[in-house]
Amino acid sequence: MWDWFSAPGYWAARFAVQHLLAVAYLVAFASALRQFRGLLGERGLTPIPRYLARVPFRGAPSLFHLHYSDRLFAGVCWVGIAGSVLALVVDFAPLWAWIVLWLLLWLLYLSIVNVGQVWYSFGWESLLLEAGFLAIFLGPGSLAPPAPVLWLLTWLLFRVEFGAGLIKLRGDSCWRDFTALYYHHETQPMPGPLSRSFHLLPRPLHKVEVAANHGTQLVVPFVLFAPQPAATVAALVVVATQGWLMLSGNFAWLNWLTITLAFSAMGSWLLRWVTPEPPPPAAPPPWFVAAVLVVAVVFVVLSYWPVRNMLGRRQVMNRSFNRLHLGNTYGAFGSVTRTRYEVIIEGAAAPNGEWLAYEFKGKPGDPHRRPPQVAPYHLRLDWLMWFLAISPSYGRSWLPNLVEALLRNEEHVLRLLRHNPFPESPPRLVRAQFYRYRFATRAEHRETGAYWIRSRIGDFVPPLTLEDLE
Structure with missing residues (x-):
């Protein structure tokens, strides 16, 4: 009855997405816990109480509008850390418990991002919130993964990659003449241990890097929607490219999340090593099917704004079109600094x-x-x-x-x-x-x-x- 709704061949993909996303949440909450007092605390550089005094709830939906203290912020972080660990180790749970856990993680991190001001203005914050919201409806291991949610995760990956590819071609001539990586490894925000080695590579290899980037971001995303095994091959190309970026610089959890999304397009025929095949899944309850379909319709509507942005002449990067950070536009390094x-x-x-x-x-x-x-x-x-x-x-x-x-x-x-x-x-x-x-x-x-x-x-x-x- 539910053959059109369920995707039993993607049980390992759901497992990978769930666990990698839980790790991203864990890092995000730990980062907030260790840094918030100096950045956002009552005696921080941009105190949250001052921000809440001038921005209403409608302008920045957050639990902290009810009350703020540094102790409460730390408590929110610790609850988020505990919830991330729980999401990391629990594969089978009642459906309602799964939804409550992932909804809690999303609400807590949304509350942090919406009062985070300039410190939380990065694209990977919105990407974590959008992917985290979709994870609420992935369901536990006792159910087959819902196909509409997997499609939405793949669509999110498409927007991340294709949007980044378009903004590069439009934003800076060095991407069009294949010279961007003459500079980028040296001038990127946070170089890593191998960035200097990448920078000192021969310039012809830098042009190969740019060409590979254009192929991965402008061509490969369309193959993600092709039948298997083509979709899995495209997802593997994304994983390999993101791994290369992780070696060449520090981009917080942007690459990690992009890899996470890539697993949503991989068939379990490739990922059987990730987790043993579960017993035959139970049929999803009708209320869950209805909720997933409503979410799918909402995201189709929300996609109008990022699609219009990608197709428009004045494309912008990393823009949230609503305060819930759903249906965002993404992109990075539309312009490259030379010095x-x-x-x-x-x-x-x-x-x-x-x-x-x-x-x-x-x-x-x-x-x-x-x-x-x-x-x-x-x-x-x-x-x-x-x-x-x-x-x-x-x-x-x-x-x-x-x-x-x-x-x-x-x-x-x-x-x-x-x-x-x-x-x-x-x-x-x-x-x-x-x-x-x-x-x-x-x-x-x-x-x-x-x-x-x-x-x-x-x-x-x-x-x-x-x-x-x-």
Whole structure:
């Protein structure tokens, strides 16, 4: 009776999507727990209470409109972590319990994202929420995966890849002349341990990388909707490409989520190694069938806005068209910066004292430090520092507060950094210097041990004291 609704041949695909998505939720809630006090807490750089005072519930639906405290935010994170672990280990559960668990994860993370302000303005936040909402209706292992939900997950993957491909072709000539990766590995927001090696590859290989990217994002997404085994092959191409991106840089959980979505298009004939075949599934209850069909219709309607955006001449990246972050548009690096700039923050104990640099956990600073592996964890302040180097306007809401926090040695803010050169007492002055960075050549690295070569451009923020800020 339910042959048209169920997809029993995708039981392993559902298993993979469920578990990879649970890991993404786990990382997201852990990231929020470790960083929120310095970024968003009552004494953070952009405090949530101030935001809630000027933005109504309709403008940012969140549980925190009922009440906010740092203790409550931490509690939400811990509940999200526990729920993510539960979703990771529980495969068989009553249908109602499955729905409640995944709905809870979605509601909690939506509440965080909608008060996260500039720190949560990245595309992978909306991608996690959209994929997480669809996971509510995937159902437990006792039921066959619902085909409409698998199609919606594949459609989401299509929008992620095809939208990213279109924005590259439209946004920057270097994608059209195949020179984008002459620069990207060096100028990307958060280089990883292998980024320098990728950057130093011969330029003809960089052109091959761009060509492969265009093929994966502009051609392969259409094959995801083809009959098997073509759809599985297309999904494997996506997985391989995302794995390459994970090796070449730190993009939080964007690549992880894209790989997660790719599994929704893979037949269980390939994924039998993932999990044993379950017993014959039970028939889905009529109310569940009706709920899935309603969700499918809603997403068809919501798809109008991202499709219009992709087909329009003024395509934008990473836009949510509603406050629930459903039916979003995606994309990355529609323009590629040719030169890397860094803002280096320094402090001095006295007006004529030595200037000492604050080191960040992920972003380039000390030229002799190799870029670390961070992803899928997301260092939010480090990412915003990359945007700050592009334009001071990106720091308008938080940079003055960061300077003040350093002048006061605010503990919660200092925890966002790797090294505080003034552990005993706060500095008298803080300034920010502007540098140009480039990767060291192989010869320069052998001679100096440096991974970066930098040259000072000038002041970004002049020396300031607490009295200056007041």
